[in-house]
Structures are given as structure tokens and as C-alpha cells.
Amino acid sequence: xxxxxxxxxxxxxxxxxxxxxxxxxxxxxxxxxxxxxxxxxxxxxxxxxxxxxxxxxxxxxxxxxxxxxxxxxxxxxxxxxxxxxxxxxxxxxxxxxxxxxxxxxxxxxxxxxxxxxxxxxxxxxxxxxxxxxxxxxxxxxxxxxxxxxxxxxxxxxxxxxxxxxxxxxxxxxxxxxxxxxxxxxxxxxxxxxxxxxxxxxxxxxxxxxxxxxxxxxxxxxxxxxxxxxxxxxxxxxxxxxxxxxxxxxxxxxxxxxxxxxxxxxxxxxxxxxxxxxxxxxxxxxxxxxxxxxxxxxxxxxxxxxxxxxxxxxxxxxxxxxxxxxxxxxxxxxxxxxxxxxxxxxxxxxxxxxxxxxxxxxxxxxxxxxxxxxxxxxxxxxxxxxxxxxxxxxxxxxxxxxxxxxxxxxxxxxxxxxxxxxxxxxxxxxxxxxxxxxxxxxxxxx
Amino acid sequence: xxxxxxxxxxxxxxxxxxxxxxxxxxxxxxxxxxxxxxxxxxxxxxxxxxxxxxxxxxxxxxxxxxxxxxxxxxxxxxxxxxxxxxxxxxxxxxxxxxxxxxxxxxxxxxxxxxxxxxxxxxxxxxxxxxxxxxxxxxxxxxxxxxxxxxxxxxxxxxxxxxxxxxxxxxxxxxxxxxxxxxxxxxxxxxxxxxxxxxxxxxxxxxxxxxxxxxxxxxxxxxxxxxxxxxxxxxxxxxxxxxxxxxxxxxxxxxxxxxxxxxxxxxxxxxxxxxxxxxxxxxxxxxxxxxxxxxxxxxxxxxxxxxxxxxxxxxxxxxxxxxxxxxxxxxxxxxxxxxxxxxxxxxxxxxxxxxxxxxxxxxxxxxxxxxxxxxxxxxxxxxxxxxxxxxxxxxxxxxxxxxxxxxxxxxxxxxxxxxxxxxxxxxxxxxxxxxxxxxxxxxxxx
Numbered sequence: 060x061x062x063x064x065x066x067x068x069x070x071x072x073x074x075x076x077x078x079x080x081x082x083x084x085x086x087x088x089x090x091x092x093x094x095x096x097x098x099x100x101x102x103x104x105x106x107x108x109x110x111x112x113x114x115x116x117x118x119x120x121x122x123x124x125x126x127x128x129x130x131x132x133x134x135x136x137x138x139x140x141x142x143x144x145x146x147x148x149x150x151x152x153x154x155x156x157x158x159x160x161x162x163x164x165x166x167x168x169x170x171x172x173x174x175x176x177x178x179x180x181x182x183x184x185x186x187x188x189x190x191x192x193x194x195x196x197x198x199x200x201x202x203x204x205x206x207x208x209x210x211x212x213x214x215x216x217x218x219x220x221x222x223x224x225x226x227x228x229x230x231x232x233x234x235x236x237x238x239x240x241x242x243x244x245x246x247x248x249x250x251x252x253x254x255x256x257x258x259x260x261x262x263x264x265x266x267x268x269x270x271x272x273x274x275x276x277x278x279x280x281x282x283x284x285x286x287x288x289x290x291x292x293x294x295x296x297x298x299x300x301x302x303x304x305x306x307x308x309x310x311x312x313x314x315x316x317x318x319x320x321x322x323x324x325x326x327x328x329x330x331x332x333x334x335x336x337x338x339x340x341x342x343x344x345x346x347x348x349x350x351x352x353x354x355x356x357x358x359x360x361x362x363x364x365x366x367x368x369x370x371x372x373x374x375x376x377x378x379x380x381x382x383x384x385x386x387x388x389x390x391x392x393x394x395x396x397x398x399x400x401x402x403x404x405x406x407x408x409x410x411x412x413x414x415x416x417x418x419x420x421x422x423x424x425x426x427x428x429x430x431x432x433x434x435x436x437x438x439x440x441x442x443x444x445x446x447x448x449x450x451x452x453x454x455x456x457x458x459x460x461x462x463x464x465x466x467x468x469x470x471x472x473x474x475x476x477x478x479x480x481x482x483x484x485x486x487x488x489x490x491x492x493x494x495x496x497x498x499x500x501x502x503x504x
Numbered sequence: 505x506x507x508x509x510x511x512x513x514x515x516x517x518x519x520x521x522x523x524x525x526x527x528x529x530x531x532x533x534x535x536x537x538x539x540x541x542x543x544x545x546x547x548x549x550x551x552x553x554x555x556x557x558x559x560x561x562x563x564x565x566x567x568x569x570x571x572x573x574x575x576x577x578x579x580x581x582x583x584x585x586x587x588x589x590x591x592x593x594x595x596x597x598x599x600x601x602x603x604x605x606x607x608x609x610x611x612x613x614x615x616x617x618x619x620x621x622x623x624x625x626x627x628x629x630x631x632x633x634x635x636x637x638x639x640x641x642x643x644x645x646x647x648x649x650x651x652x653x654x655x656x657x658x659x660x661x662x663x664x665x666x667x668x669x670x671x672x673x674x675x676x677x678x679x680x681x682x683x684x685x686x687x688x689x690x691x692x693x694x695x696x697x698x699x700x701x702x703x704x705x706x707x708x709x710x711x712x713x714x715x716x717x718x719x720x721x722x723x724x725x726x727x728x729x730x731x732x733x734x735x736x737x738x739x740x741x742x743x744x745x746x747x748x749x750x751x752x753x754x755x756x757x758x759x760x761x762x763x764x765x766x767x768x769x770x771x772x773x774x775x776x777x778x779x780x781x782x783x784x785x786x787x788x789x790x791x792x793x794x795x796x797x798x799x800x801x802x803x804x805x806x807x808x809x810x811x812x813x814x815x816x817x818x819x820x821x822x823x824x825x826x827x828x829x830x831x832x833x834x835x836x837x838x839x840x841x842x843x844x845x846x847x848x849x850x851x852x853x854x855x856x857x858x859x860x861x862x863x864x865x866x867x868x869x870x871x872x873x874x875x876x877x878x879x880x881x882x883x884x885x886x887x888x889x890x891x892x893x894x895x896x897x898x899x900x901x902x903x904x905x906x907x908x909x910x911x912x913x914x915x916x917x918x919x920x921x922x923x924x925x926x927x928x929x930x931x932x933x934x935x936x937x938x939x940x941x942x943x944x945x946x947x948x949x
Contacts, residue, residue: 152923163630170632171616184864185608185878187615190857192891206928239927275891294746297891301739319939325932361931404908411904412635419629419908422940426933427909430921433630434905446637446720446742448903458893459856460879463849463864464872476875478597482684483651486806487770488871494764495867 062358064367066374071384083375086441091283098258098287105262110269116259121232128270133252141241156431157211157246163433164219168452176461183468186461191221194272195455196264198279199240201230201256207243212436213279214247220455225249226264226274230256258288265292299450303441304333307425308394310385311338313345315400315421321352323398326426328369329362335373339385346376386410393444396425415444469495507803509812511819516829528820531886536728543703543732550707555714561704566677573715578697586686601876602656602691608878609664613897621906628913631906636666639717640900641709643724644685646675646701652688653874657881658724659692665900670694671709671719675701703733710737744895748886749778752870753839755830756783758790760845760866766797768843771871773814774807780818784830791821831855838889841870860889914940
């Protein structure tokens, strides 16, 4: 068993840095043609045959038999019972985390999720109405990667947005239910839940079946089948982002205990062999100390093999000329998680333009953000933080423009619209505006 | 030449209504396998060969020869010259429209596009930083459907968001340039422009070439090749929505002159034979009057053939039991444009939950919103208003969560995170939190 991890050691001063850096960063999701084909068939089948198809796939893939989809429903009292049955410590931790996540997302809603309007000098009203989606579906993976924290992070923003119905699906292979996941669904305000999963569950929520209602948007992580199914139903329903492997980038000035930084790198690497953990630091001696901490701490970790493989294949400890250069490199990477392990985190934060979440100062381990600090842990990966945002209340709301042109407003605007519409060769557009000009006609009062 | 338009007449009281209604609404984008294949090849070729491939495709598809892509650049002074060369009426209309669009989007930015943060009782800082994208690309169609208003509607929100570089591409078949499009680019703050188009232009902006810089997001409408290319580069860059045919739904209580409503229905139908115009009204005599107006006004319209085909194939005049039922049907349709042609628009507006934009009252023709009222004319189509929003400043910004946990905060949060992480089997996450508990270690001061 390989219990030595050797993340690449790079230096920005080296001639070969750009090349080595590009190699480390490179990652691309390969489409598996066999998966794509199977998913296409499953979607078409559930769309055509509804509940019957859903039951067959659930039997085949999860070994779970039922005579009707209603048998696969988890009733609210079952979710509550799961919560009540947890050890007190877990129950309290779940409730505390949910409370903090809710408070953060309520602040987020106040900061940008409210309707607004104004009237201009002509009495014309302009504005935007913000409304919650009617019904959303949340996919929760079953089996090994069953994360109750994901239930909180997906359902709570939807609940805060005001979504009336939150439908959760979670596969339970051979009927094995995860009590923490059910308890989290209770805490997070899930209104219906079904023990189905895979592409068949995505199809059921996107198209609706006799039992499972069609939703407006589907969020939540899943395996390659789920990701492919989400991509394919996009347009019929909304979806959140399709996540790549998880990433952490630690920007260190050498003031944080090396053990802490090593463990923060591990906490990303333990997710997945494809996860990426990178340290940027201008202090070579400190990088040595972190490497020694990695070597010393690794054997203690239950998931040491995954951590070692992730660090070997995708990890990097990068020596930079200074902190400014480290910030510039961080912007090029646009990481999902960015820790600023520095005595002066507010000196560097304004220089950091592209990241899913920024964790400031030595006390802010990424894991606190993953579970309970409050902000969402669903974050853009693979450099997409350059153009996308954490999951939030705004993902469960949509906006509608409001326009009410006054009679006076129609005079000025009508002339402008008429000229531009004729310039584009759209005469009905022009006539519609011109008809509202005074003297042309007037509405029945 | 068919100058009679016969939109379907439906009544919600009829037994066959649901069936007829579903048939009218049905529309699905068919994927053309030949187009998909050609687009895939073009993207791969431009990605591999950059400028050289872009020049070849521009020669082949647009009949435009150049020795280097720099020859295809439109310089800022050429854009300005186009603006200065317009007739005064067009110049003033363009500037007035741009001014109103800018003011609306500035209000939108103030209403939800600013960073925020707060500290909790433990001194832990939580917030969200809002930053503009670095560089965006705007696709502008050439040829028949060259719409300067689209240039304004795509570029101005990007400019208001604070995007540093706005790159525009517009094909100019046989070198024919549209002065209104160039003038609109000048007014809207486009920073670079190139006369290239099609899938090859999307590829150039998504991957970057020696001459054309890689952008972070691509917005703007285009033909089937452009739509397919945008769908394929999504993930490498951000994209806006892929639009379906345009739609208008008019909700009338009978108080607006029938000619106005007829012309508003035309102004959608004239876009495209696939466009959809629907009237919902509880007054049968008024529906007759609108139908007569349609018959009387149609022959005057230069685009009468397109209008007639659109109304015949996809139009509908629907008699409802009352206005409440009309509002409920409108929510089922979730139209791109929704006109409330009523004496009491504010009575009905709160009942309308799903629409791209709502136009209130008789004076507010959709065409005023298309050009100059201020709100964006890029709106969700095909029922996607159930889960998506008009193009806005928010599409050119992204958010980054900010978390700074205090030493005291790390004590409470650390215990919660530790319990939850161990519940999920992620021990490195737990250890990273536990290391920050007092007594475990302390940072080098």
C-alpha cells in the first residue's frame, strides 16, 4: 500500500513552469459513448412509460422491488422519525448547520432577491418582479457518497427562495436507507421524497410520471449517468451546473501551522482520486514543512490511499516569487475553494477575482465552509468560477421584467421604436408603436 | 399569395380544448445531425489551427478573403464613423434607446449586483463578492436578421456590469456591412469587433486564436450552426440561453382598440413563420373584432406572408370563461412576452407568475419594450420562463462566497463540522476542523 504522497514541486521561476503547470491543471471530462447511449434510452423509456419504466429500472439497478411508485415514497413522518432517531450530537449538529445555512441564504435573498420598480419622468413604470420557482427536484446520491450536507445545501436555498414544493430523490440500493440523509431532508424542508435514483429518477422529475410530479428545475450531484441525464433534460427543465472533480487552492504566506494546511489539502484529496489540491507560497522552507506534515500525517488517515493518489496525480506545491504572483496564479486557476492562509487575508482578498469561495485566515478551514459556516458548498469547478457562481437563492428564483408605458411615455418611445423598427425592416413593430401616437387612435376609455 | 390569416379559434369551455391547446403549444427543436457533425468539425479545426482555420471558413462561408484575421478587425474609429454617418433621426433614436437601456440596467445592478457581508455574534465574517466577468463575446447575426437593437441589448448590460472587454463578432457576407449594427456597437461600448461569424466565430471566442482573445462567456442569437456551437462550447465558456421561436401572449379584457392588439400579434408573427401569437380573452365579440382587424390590416403589411403562415400554423384566439382563467392559462404557457391589454393591469399582474416580460396596459406595445423602454429584449422562450430570466447585468457578473471564521467561531463551528464530517466518513475534513479547536494547536502569531 502506497502511503507516501508526492505532489509535484514546481517553481514559477523555472523555465519549464508554464508547461508543467498546464499539465497539472489539465483535466477534461471524457464522454463515455456507452453511458450516453444507455441514458438516452432510459430517458425515452421513462418519458413514454412513466411509472412502469421507473419501477423496472429501480428493480434492475437498485435491486428494489415495488408494485407502485407510491410504495417508494418517503413520508414526512419517516423523515422526521429519522431525525428524531439520531444520536443527540448528530441531531444538534444537523440543526445548527441548517440554522446557519438558512441565515446566510436569507441575507443573500435580501441582498438581491427582491422585486423592484421605478417610474421615469413620463410616468412609465419599469421594474423586475422576482418570484420563486413553483417546484424543484433535488437529486441526492445514495451508496458510498451519501452526503447529508448536500441535502441541506440544495434544499435550504430553495426553501428560502419560497419554492412551494421541494421533491427529493435518493436511490436506496437493496433498500438501504441513510438515516442522516433522511434526517437532513426533514431539517431542510423537503416536501416529498422518493427512493429512486439514476437517469430514471432525473427523467421522472423532468417529464413527470403518474406519481412523480414534473419539476421546473433539478439540482444536486450524481454519478456519470445522472450528469448525462441532467445535461440532456436541460431546456425541458432548468439544471444547476455539472460539477467536475473538487479542487482546493491554498495561498500561504507561511504564518499558518503547516499541519493545518496539510490537513486542508487532504480534505479535498480524500473526496476523489481526481480531486486537486494545490499550495501556492513564496517561502520554500514553509513548502518543505508542509511536505513533511503531509508525509507525517498521511498514514493516520483512513482514506490515505485516495489522498495519496490524488496528490500524486494532480497535487502541486508551487513556489512563487511573492504573494502578488501567487494571487495572479490563483486567478488563472479560478479554483472552486481558495484558502488565504495568511496573517493579512484582507490584503490579498481584493486581488482575488475568480474563485467559488474564498476562506480568509488561518482559522477558516475549508471544512467549516463545507458543513456549517453558512455559505453554500455547491461551487463552480474546473475554472468555471470565471463565469459562474455558488448555488444560491437566485438559482431558485426567476425574474420577469415589468413595463407599463404611460400615454405620454408612448409618444416619445413610439417615435424611437418606429425609427429603429423600420431600420430593421420590421414594419409591424413600427406600426404597433405608431398606432399609439396621439391622433392615430385612442383606447376605449 | 395567401393574404388571409386564420389563427385557430379555441374556447376553454369546449370538451376538446385541452387537446387542441396542447397541439398548438407543441414545439420542439429538432436536432439536425448533419449540422451537428459539421459544427463539431469546425470547432475542432479552429481549436487546432486557430486563425488559419478561421480565415478559411470565412472565405468559404462568407466569401470574404483576408490574409490575416487582423484585416477582419473593425477599428473603434470605423464603428464611430458608422454612427456619425447615420441620418440624424436614426442616430438620435439609437442614442436615446441606448440611454434608456443603460439606465434600466444600472437600476438592476443597484438592486442586486453589489457585494455584501456581515459579521455574526462570534466575529465570523460571511458575505458574497460580486465581480464582473473579465471578457465577453457577443455574437451578432449578419444578413437578413441583422438587428442593431440586439447589439444594444447584449452589450449594454455587460458594460454596466463592468466587463473590461466586450468582443463583438458579426459576419459580413461578401463584405457587406450593416451601418446600423456598427453604429450600435459604438453606442453600446463594444471594445473590439471582427467580421467573422458562424460556428467558426464561436470557436474562436471560446478557445482563443492568435488574434481573437478567449472570452469567459458568449451571448447573442444566431442560426442553427451558431446555436449548436454555443451548446457545444458551454462549460469551456459560459453562454446565455439558446432561444426558441419568439412568442407573444395578449391577455385582453376588451378595452384596448382591436387594431392595436392585432398589430401587436403581427409584430411577433412577422419575425418568423415559427413565431407564436396568442390572444386570451373572455369576450367573444372582442375576439371577433380582433379577427376582423387581422383580416383588414394584414394586406398592408410588407411581411404579410410570414405573418399569415405564423398565425395559421401557430396562432390562436382563445375564449376564456373570465380573466382569472386567462391568467391561469398564461401561467401554463409561461410566454416570452405577455401583454396585459386591460383597463386594470395591476389587478391581473399579481396573478401572473411565469413570463419573460409583462407589458401592462393598452399603451405598452411589446415593440416599445423591444427597442427602447429599457428592460432587456433577450427573454426566455418556449416555457423556460418557468425557471429562467431575462438577460441582465447578473449574466455578466459572478459571485464568490467570502468566509472569515474568527478564532472563537472556529470553536463552535469546528465541533459541528467534526460531527457531520465523521457522519459522512470524511475524516480529513473532521481533522482539519478539530485541529483548530483550542488546545489542539495555535497559528504562529
